[in-house]
Every structure is written in C-alpha cells, then in structure tokens.
Amino acid sequence: MQSKDLFQRHSNRSVWVSADLPSPEINPLKSDIHCDVCIVGAGIAGLTTAYFLARQGKSIVVLEKNSIGCGETLNTSAHLSNAIDSGYREIHRHHGSGGAKLAGESHTQAIATIDRITKEEAIDCDFKRVDGYLFSDAQGSSKELEQELEAARNAGLDVVWEPTVPSSVAKGPCLRFPRQAQFHAGRYMAGLAKAAKNAGVKIYTGTEVTAVTDGEPVEIKTREGHTISAQSAVVATNTPFNDRVTMHTKQGAYRTYMIGVPIPPGSIQHALYWDTSDPFHYVRVVENSDVSRPQEILIIGGEDHKTGQAEDLENRFIRLLTWARNHFGDLGEPEFRWSGQIMDSADGLAFIGKNPGDSNVYVVTGDSGLGLTHGTIAGLLITDLILGRENPWTSLYDPSRKMVRAAGEFVRENLNTAAQYGDWVTSGDVTDRSGIKPGSGAILRDGLSKIAVYRDEAGALHEYSAVCPHLGCIVAWNPTESSWDCPCHGSRFDAHGKVLHGPATSPLQAVSRAEAARKG
Secondary structure: OOHHHHHHHOOOEOOOOOOOOOOOOOOOOOOOEEEEEEEEOOOHHHHHHHHHHHHOOOOEEEEOOOOOOOOOHHHOOOEEOOOOOOOHHHHHHHHHHHHHHHHHHHHHHHHHHHHHHHHHOOOOOOOEEEEEEEEOOOOOOOHHHHHHHHHHHHOOOOOEEEOOOHHHOOOOOEEEEEEEEEOOHHHHHHHHHHHHHHOOOEEEOOOOEEEEEOOOOEEEEEOOOOEEEEEEEEEOOOOOOOOOOHHHHOEEEEEEEEEEEEEOOOOOOOOEEEEOOOOOOEEEEEOOOOOOOOOEEEEEEEEEEEOOOOOOHHHHHHHHHHHHHHHHOOOOOOOEEEEEEEEEEOOOOOEEEEOOOOOOEEEEEOOOOOHHHHHHHHHHHHHHHHHOOOOOOHHHHOOOOOOHHHHHHHHHHHHHHHHHHHHHHOOOOEOOHHHOOOOEEEEEEEOOEEEEEEEOOOOEEEEEEOEOOOOOOEOEEEOOOOEEEOOOOOOEEEOOOOEEEOOOOOOOOEOOOHHHOOEO
16 A cells, blocks of 8 residues: 555554553543642643642642643653753753753753652653764764754763764764653553552543633633632643733744654664754654564654644655655554644743743743653742742743843744734635535635635535634644644644634634534
8 A cells, every 4th residue: 555545544643542551531520629739731741740749748630621641742752852852052042051051951850850750650651761863864964963062062961972873874973862761651641640649639631621810819710610729720731721922922833743663673773863854853662562563663753844834734744754764764654643733932942930920820831842851840840839949940941031032033933923814815725615525624715704614524514714713813724634723823623623722712613503514
C-alpha cells in the first residue's frame, strides 16, 4: 500500500494512548466544593503541581474536561531535554547570560525531578537517561553548531562536540548533550495521577470549567453549574482560557506532527536526535515492552506550522516519512501518527506564575516545544509561589515579564495575528455546497457572513458560523485532523464545532441543527 493511502486511511493515534493501559475513568464533579487550591487541567503541569502541593498538606482539587493527560501531554514525543528548542543563543539574547543559566538549570532539575518521582512512587514508565544529539542537515555546515556549543556551555550545560552522529543519522559533526532522558508518557501520567490521589488530591474528570474569577476566594465555575471556591487557582490547560487577550499576544499556536515506525530492536541507538532545519525534526526510540512483538518504535516528528494557516496539510505525515527514510534507511510503513499543539512564546520560555492582573490565579502556558519539562518546572515553581517560598526562577518565567529583547518576535507574531482578520473579506473555499466531499469541510461565503460547512460520510451537511468565539477570527478547515482551526490564537474545534483546544470556551455557533442537516 502506498504511504499516502495509509495516512489517509488511519486516524490520529498516539503511541502513548494505544498502550495496554487502564481505560480512562470519568469521574465528574457533582456538587459545589471548597479547597485550598483548585487546578484546571490534568496534564503533566496540573498533576505535578497538585502532587507537590498535596505533599505540603494543601487540599487540592483537579478539574479536567476530558480524561487524565488527554490534552497535549500525550500528544508529545516524550523527549525530556535541557537542550531548548530555540537554542541557547536565542535564550541568551532574550534573557541574558544569567537567564540562560537559570533556564538550563531549571530544565536539568525538571528531568531530575521526573527521575526522582518515578523512583519514589515506583512508576514503571521506561524512564531512561539517554544522550541528545543536535546535528545540521546542511552538509558541511558547522558554524551554527559551533555558536550553539559556545552558548550552551556559557549557560552551564555539559555539551560535547562529536565528529559524527550515531546510527549514521546524518553526515558531519554534532553536539552531544549528555544525561537527557525519555519515558513512556502514558505510563508516567497514570503513575503520577495515582501518586497524587494517594497524597490526597481529588481529581474530577469529565468536568469542564467555563470561568475562573480572581478574588478571596477564587471562584471556579463548571459547565454543569457547580462552583469551586479556593484560596488559589492554577490554570494548566496548555493555553489559558481565563485571560481573553493579554497572554495570547505573547505567544503563537503551532501544530506539530509525529509518526511511529516499527524497527528491529537495537537497530537504532536509543537517544534524542534533533536537526537544525526550519522547521526542525526530532527523533527518539520507544522501547519494546511487549515481549510478544520483537520490535521497537521509531518516533519522527516535525513539519510544524502556524495553527490554521498552512496549506498542503495532508502531506505533512508523508514528508516526515520521506525525511526519516533519507536519514535512517529502509523503514517500513508507520503504525502510529498523531499531532499536537505547541504554544511558542516570543522569547523561547514558558509563562509560569501569577496571571497578569490577578492576585490568586496562576497560569502555565507557552511551552515552546518543551511541555514536559516546562510542566514539571511549573509544579516546582507554582508550589513555591503558593507557599510563599522564594524561587530563583520566578522572574525568568513570570507571565507579566517585559519582553524588550524579544520585541521583534513579539511584533511579528501580533502582525501575523492581525493579518488573519483579513479573512473576513475574502471569498470562501468553495462557491457552493456541492463542492464539499463527504468527510470534509470548507468555508462558504453567505452574503456578509462566512459559514463553516462539514459534510459527513453519509452526505449530510452540518453548518456553523465560521467565526471563532474567542476573538472573532475566521476558522479554517484542517483536512488532516478533520477540525476547524483558528489562525489567530489557536483555538480548535471538531467537525461539529465542539471545542478541542482553547482559548475558546464555547463551540462554533450552529447555523442549522446538526440532527436535521439537509442533504446537499
């Protein structure tokens, strides 16, 4: 079967959620409740924060719209790295030498923290220390690597210049970052949730939060009409929905893609691999935990683009496979494919701390491609902030920080966002509904309005306003993931308008009832 046919036939499936794990439990909140700290989001940031605060004697409630880890935590490649995606040259430029050292220190400590938690809580998640290799895809080009070597060493990292990349991944030299790590994200999250519950954390899944209002106490409202009152609240939902504008001017939403290809055990050295392309690629090996299947899985990721803005989306997975075969030889067909959302901050580091303008509401966002270590940093830092303890990383990750040195990136990101409002005056993707094939969607102009039209596999049409309810951008159809994506701030909706990813908190407004959608 041709690769293109395979990708079109298989839906998104992450290697972390397809493992032999217990079925997700749905345990919705059924009454009003009070606690010391209410955490919205049961990903790695939310659960790590809950775990540490509970161990300090705080009463903790975690609210999750879906199930544990089902957001972006299980849509990663599960790299654990202190080699920052934007590079230490950029971190030094934006945050100075002191900030670069703190960034390296915090990510190094995050890896050590995950290591410690797996040991203390006996979490069987295949945690393993491995080296990371940064190489250039441009043959003979080593200047960029030399500059990054100097910047990383100045930031206090242990980095080694190597003449070749292991496993013949690429020609030429590379940088080796010792003592990085990898783990099975699904098993770690299951173990972390169990440890948090054992520490006294109450986790309510299937519970959607619609509002978080700062005050004494903070009030958290759910879709079902319940109220949680708390001394503090933490919004750990990848992108904050409680802040309508401020935080969204400081970061941009990007989609990233991953495939998992079976390989013979031991055929490729277990390590983390990154290239310097733009967009860059990232690679690692998943250990074989099923003795009945003598194989490992090679994860290849990349092909990033601004959410809701790229063309040729259906070929992203195919290009990943082509790149992988060019670097790793004769690989078979992928067994897994999935994608995730990255919130890139203008200055390369996450926003962790008090929500701007609030006294008792904290946010975690701007993962910048390092969501697992940034999420763990959040658990350490927010615990200290809530307990009133000093932490050397407070200013570095402060959501209210001024990004003077990143002014260029800040302006470019916001000009890009402003340009998307021009979609209000453009024509639609199609001129009439007959041009929409079963299982696909398109934007249709209807007078002064734009309609998001989806034709299901049975041929029925389902129509919604194409206006994102967050700040009014026009959504775009994503054929690879069968979703409506907002090109301004990254909100995503399923084919029937239901919110998949914030900051939007309400669905696309139905133009006609889906149940009575007419044939076109």
